[in-house]
Amino acid sequence: MSEFVTVAKVGAIPEGTGGTFQVGDRLVAVFNRDGQYYAIDDLCPHMGASLGAGCMDGEGIVTCPWHAWHFAVKDGTWCDNPRIKIDAFEVRVVGDEIQVKSTPMGKGE
Ligand code: FES
Numbered sequence: 001m002s003e004f005v006t007v008a009k010v011g012a013i014p015e016g017t018g019g020t021f022q023v024g025d026r027l028v029a030v031f032n033r034d035g036q037y038y039a040i041d042d043l044c045p046h047m048g049a050s051l052g053a054g055c056m057d058g059e060g061i062v063t064c065p066w067h068a069w070h071f072a073v074k075d076g077t078w079c080d081n082p083r084i085k086i087d088a089f090e091v092r093v094v095g096d097e098i099q100v101k102s103t104p105m106g107k108g109e
Helices: none
Strands: 004-009 018-023 026-033 036-041 061-063 070-072 091-094 097-101
Touching: 004 018, 004 026, 004 091, 026 097, 036 091
Parallel strands: none
Antiparallel strands: 004 097, 018 026, 026 036, 061 070, 091 097
């Protein structure tokens, strides 16, 4: 069943940065872009680096720390080949908690 999981308190992810968090049985990279939170699969599909450790630019594009593949944090689009996407997750803020939906967007309910 899909549910929202609290990953961090507001303020724990500074603007312009990201972090890696456990959501259910997977790791999700959560980014703060201008105060708005976005979540994508943490696992780079190339060789498995942690995208939460990557650098995000002002356009919301994160660069994989290992071999510099690029992904859009808003929907997981692989910018080097936009026909392909990695999973992206809905994020909400409830009170002072950042919560990520356990089921990726477009998969399940
Ligand atoms: S592991 Fe991400 S680009 Fe190679």
